[in-house]
Amino acid sequence: xxxxxxxxxxxxxxxxxxxxxxxxxxxxxxxxxxxxxxxxxxxxxxxxxxxxxxxxxxxxxxxxxxxxxxxxxxxxxxxxxxxxxxxxxxxxxxxxxxxxxxxxxxxxxxxxxx
Amino acid sequence: xxxxxxxxxxxxxxxxxxxxxxxxxxxxxxxxxxxxxxxxxxxxxxxxxxxxxxxxxxxxxxxxxxxxxxxxxxxxxxxxxxxxxxxxxxxxxxxxxxxxxxxxxxxxxxxx
Numbered sequence: 001x002x003x004x005x006x007x008x009x010x011x012x013x014x015x016x017x018x019x020x021x022x023x024x025x026x027x028x029x030x031x032x033x034x035x036x037x038x039x040x041x042x043x044x045x046x047x048x049x050x051x052x053x054x055x056x057x058x059x060x061x062x063x064x065x066x067x068x069x070x071x072x073x074x075x076x077x078x079x080x081x082x083x084x085x086x087x088x089x090x091x092x093x094x095x096x097x098x099x100x101x102x103x104x105x106x107x108x109x110x111x112x113x114x
Numbered sequence: 115x116x117x118x119x120x121x122x123x124x125x126x127x128x129x130x131x132x133x134x135x136x137x138x139x140x141x142x143x144x145x146x147x148x149x150x151x152x153x154x155x156x157x158x159x160x161x162x163x164x165x166x167x168x169x170x171x172x173x174x175x176x177x178x179x180x181x182x183x184x185x186x187x188x189x190x191x192x193x194x195x196x197x198x199x200x201x202x203x204x205x206x207x208x209x210x211x212x213x214x215x216x217x218x219x220x221x222x223x224x225x226x
Contacts, residue, residue, distance in 0.1 A: 002156050042118070043202070043216040056213060090157070102147070103214065105157040 003027040006091050006106035013081065014114050021076040021109045023091030031096045032074040033103065034066060037088040049074060050096060081113045116141050118205050120217035127193050127224055135220045137186040137203035146186050147214065148177050149202045157202065160188075193224045 004025045013019050025032065034046040048056035049068040063085075065077040074091055088110050092103040117140040127133050137146070145164050149157040161170045163179035163186060170177050174197065176189045186203055200219045207213035 002158070004156070040218075042218045043204075043214075045213055045215075048213065092157075102159050102162055103157075104159070105149075107154075107156045 002104045002106065004091055004093055004104050004106035006089075006109050008109055009107065010110045010112075012112045012114065013078070015081060015083070017081075018077070018079040020078065021089055021091075021111075023074040023076075023106055025072055025074075025091075025093035025104070027093060027095070027104060029093040029095045029104070030071050031094045032068060032071070033092040033094075034074065034076055035090040035092060035105075037090055037108070039087075043090070047076075078111075081111075083113050086111055086113045116143065116205060116207050116215045118203060118215050118217040120203055120220050123218055123220060125220055125222045127190075127222070129194055129224055129226050130192050132192065133190050135188040135190070135201055135203075135222075137188070137205075137217055139184045139186075139205045139215075141184075143181075143184075143205040143207070145206050146179055147204045147206075148186070148188055149204060151200045151202065151219070160201075190222075193222075195224050195226065198222055198224045 007022045031050045033048050036044045045058050046060045047066045052068050063080050067075040088108045090108045091106040094103045119138045121136050147162055148160040150160050151157045161177040166181040168179045174191045179186045200221045202216050202219045204214040204216045
């Protein structure tokens with residue numbers, strides 16, 4: 001148990017559906033991240049939130065919409081996804097202290113888009 | 115653009131043997147991470163290497179960093195089945211926190 005909880009663990013959705021992924025961290029960290037892990041590709045950083053403010057959007061399509069209401073919760077809202085968006089979506093958190101922080105990852109949500 | 119390359123991508127080894135996984139990165143970075151991922155599980159942080167010549171050891175795993183060569187190694191000594199997992203190296207994009215750039219991972223299988 002890393003202290004970062006993601007729900008749901010598995011999600012199957014059609015291309016016209018709207019769904020949300022949830023991440024909660026119990027570590028008192030001030031930064032949260034979404035990563036995408038596809039088969040045969042390296043993990044890709046999607047979004048970074050630092051003190052609830054988005055500090056990085058790594059050219060992610062607008063069909064992915066993040067939300068960070070507070071430093072403990074992070075959401076990824078999904079709509080009109082494509083089959084190529086099927087992947088493992090990982091949430092992570094860290095305590096930003098000037099360059100020595102370590103990321104703690106959740107177990108991920110395995111997303112299948114039909 | 116920072117790129118991270120790991121090799122090999124797949125490694126099948128026998129218990130008791132030694133082997134090394136390599137991680138090369140393309141531009142300046144001030145820290146490098148090694149992570150382990152078991153199937154269906156989260157990424158677990160193994161090592162953080164912060165400076166040239168840094169060496170860290172935990173059990174049968176030892177990681178080192180050569181910033182001049184932009185190379186990190188993860189050495190496995192006398193492998194055991196429990197070490198079977200996928201190992202990732204990740205390098206921080208210079209100037210950004212959390213902007214880890216990951217290698218593709220090395221899937222290690224240790225057979226009896």
